[in-house]
Amino acid sequence: MGRKPTKIRVIPLGGLKEIGKNMTIIEYKDEMIIIDCGLSFPEDEMLGIDIVIPDITYVMKNKDKIKAIVLTHGHEDHIGALPYVLKKINVPVYGTRLTLGLVENKLREHKLLSDVHLQRVEPGETVQIQGFEVEFIRSSHSIPDACALAIHTSLGVILHTGDFKIDYTPIDEQMIDLQRIAELGKKGVLLMLADSTNVERPGTTMSERSVGATFENIFNNTRSRIIVATFASNVHRVQQIVNAAHKHNRKIVVSGRSMVNVVAVAEELGNLIIPDGLIIDVNHIDQYEDHEIVIITTGSQGETMAGLSRMATSDHRKLDIRAGDTVIISATPIPGNEKTVSRVINQLFEKGADVIYESLADVHVSGHACQEELKLMHKLASPKYFIPVHGEFRHLKQHAKLAENLGMPKENIFTIQNGNVVEITKDYGKLAGNVPAGPVLVDGLGVGDVGNIVLRDRKHLAEDGLMVVVVTITREGGKVAAGPDIISRGFVYVRESEDLIDEAKQIVRGALEHCEQQNIKEWSILKSSIRDALKDFLYAKTKRRPMILPVIMEV
């Protein structure tokens, strides 16, 4: 009896050809683990959608083989889909301290916390998950406790970098364990999956510490209130604001739901060190002079509902922007958010604030490795096979090119997409088919029930509105008994367009009479006659194409 050769199969379900919803399956023998379980935010054309999660059809099919979900770090694009996936399969979740702290919050909100086994792992530790030996290697990123993962198998080591940068002077003084990666590389890494986000940027990413120097400079020269907006999860950034505030005798007000949450979790877990009494309640802010206050808030992406926007539009219950305030936007707009961020900057200036943002000062650094850091990672790990991950196609492509330029054979690089299966044995590495891996749209309570037809209709309605035409006809004889009535929304301002609506009714009557003369009784034909006649009429009159919904009732 011939034995099948031992295989590793790597299947990304998210994170490729996109920045978001990272999720990768590692299959080895008859077992699987999942690395990360993230969400992404909807594209512009996904109207009304709240979030997007990976398609887990393949996971569900292999429910019994899945042994664990292993997390690299606590960002939404790596943990955000957990509640949805854990509702379907209950497996243990492994992660580091802060990562699990954030996961706990999330599961609590979804009332799932008591059902799920969370297994905390220390950076440097190796855990045995059934047949998988999973080593957590300390990394550095824009959130503490980020790890790369080395998965040890009989065929060799799979190294997943997670999201990383190389910061020689990290805030928590816990440097990425380059030595361990080098050691693994020296022994031989079979496959590496590595972060491609910043592959288009030459040079290296600045140390997080450089932002602290800018803060210091600003704090030194400012007597007004200081308001800093940043990502809640960027705990090291928050730490640097805390340090600057402490040094300059300013109290801190924490604003924004996720900022309050993360600060609480990170402080409790020891990732954030805050001197006693430094944080004050927002209600006590008036007891201090302007030069004694720092407000740390969410909203660095211009999100309408977040702290900074609310302050800028006087929509915040307790805080407002005042003339003379110094506002630091300590973040870069994520692609697609440029205009919302710019809007908030404009609003802040209009309120008379002094606004400091990235194009004016070094108030932000990225959490992802640039070209020179990626080269170092490739050379230290020197894997046999390579899959660029965490990037749009342009990034994956450039990362593949970077690897090639470093001397890697082209055929050992897999520039693939979500759902592709990469199969590796001791003899070969190859593409081996596909599993389902589209985006699953979440809208309110609905997961996956909004598909292309619904989105197409929303787009149509968004562009030109709609016109509902209602006619009641008699069951016998098919005569018009009432109507036609016309209701429009999102099409024209009705009070100014009464004539247009009256003419439209005439058109509908004409279409119905025509059908009657032809002795046409089928509702589908009546409806399409109404729709066609109206469509042409409205386009000629307005050059718009509202959705037309004919409704026929019978009495």
Place this chain on the structure above:
Amino acid sequence: MGRKPTKIRVIPLGGLKEIGKNMTIIEYKDEMIIIDCGLSFPEDEMLGIDIVIPDITYVMKNKDKIKAIVLTHGHEDHIGALPYVLKKINVPVYGTRLTLGLVENKLREHKLLSDVHLQRVEPGETVQIQGFEVEFIRSSHSIPDACALAIHTSLGVILHTGDFKIDYTPIDEQMIDLQRIAELGKKGVLLMLADSTNVERPGTTMSERSVGATFENIFNNTRSRIIVATFASNVHRVQQIVNAAHKHNRKIVVSGRSMVNVVAVAEELGNLIIPDGLIIDVNHIDQYEDHEIVIITTGSQGETMAGLSRMATSDHRKLDIRAGDTVIISATPIPGNEKTVSRVINQLFEKGADVIYESLADVHVSGHACQEELKLMHKLASPKYFIPVHGEFRHLKQHAKLAENLGMPKENIFTIQNGNVVEITKDYGKLAGNVPAGPVLVDGLGVGDVGNIVLRDRKHLAEDGLMVVVVTITREGGKVAAGPDIISRGFVYVRESEDLIDEAKQIVRGALEHCEQQNIKEWSILKSSIRDALKDFLYAKTKRRPMILPVIMEV
């Protein structure tokens, strides 16, 4: 009898607190001229809107005083609203060669060309427009024949820079006339209005010629087809592509409606020099080898309907992207277009093309002055008063700060918004009231008929779709004669949600019965009962809030 002192009033109707729809009124004694007449593109929340133009209420009120529209250059945000404004007031239009060439095209499309008097002016020339002496000063920008304007009055000179950069090595060897600006400044400029677009950028904008050097380098090293996407109006860019193609023995195919138009106009007017036989018909492209072809196309902003996108998605009738093609995107994404541009880049890579874009090589330079150039302009013109224009509020604010840092008294700088009136006499300069100046939305044939209510409805429909509920009741007795029928669009995928719709009908029946029991007959109350009951039911079931449209018919 006391005489009123002579006044200049400057009233921007567009272009302030926005990048787009530039339009400024200059009033002097009892006459007015308008500088520029541009459009802007809709903000994200202006669903379904085609373009946005300035509010010309004040212009219409002063119809008889308007003597001319004077154009600085031919970009859409400076000429795009002309057809709409000229339909309302017929005044002569002054501009340089290429500017009027582009205006002619536009007026022809709107069937207005024969009605409008276009007056061509040469750079350096001064024209008398009734009481206004308007001097056209050669400038440089990302379109040829751009001018600054000096308007000479008895009170002094108003200098409007138009959009400008300082290019010491312009492609057409016609440098911005810094000497004339210096001369005016030496004699004394009363008021300057200056371009603020790039005020956040330190240093100077690179010369257009630097892009040519990059092209040369790419052409030198490429044997495949070369496809270059850029702005059609950037004639100097096109000239450099033409030069490179000619030198490297490549024929040129021009693709995209506006590219074809602008190339024709610019060549006819002498702004673009193309050797005979260099341009070939797209249908003859197969007669040439790959290394003999350059395609110049529109679509550098990722516009779905433009040449490059169509090629990238195989939606172009005659051209397609092939593996191995070299595609140069010779432009920067305009804020807000980052994601569409990125999408096209990804699509091109997927087609196997090699894509060269701004983050990888110097294939674009801006047409606007950076900080050092602005400083030079301020120092040469040394105006008494200053209005920063052409920018979002953040830009206007930074530009005001730049002027202050150069020594200008704060009270002589007007950081204003559209509609504000700046009044200048020999004794003072001050803000003096407001005129109407909101955005006017153009949707199809409708100008200004889509207002907040229509947009709010479109947004509601876009997010959660709609549900139409139709009931026919008897005139006597108010009994249900037919229905309720329910139709939904953009809400849920109906086939999968039959149960939900059935339950919704039950809810409607319940609401109607309740009204009947209470002897309620008023339609408005019936409708709101239906709406409220359904709204709560649907939100509980789906966490969505579709628009609910109850329709009652009577027989």
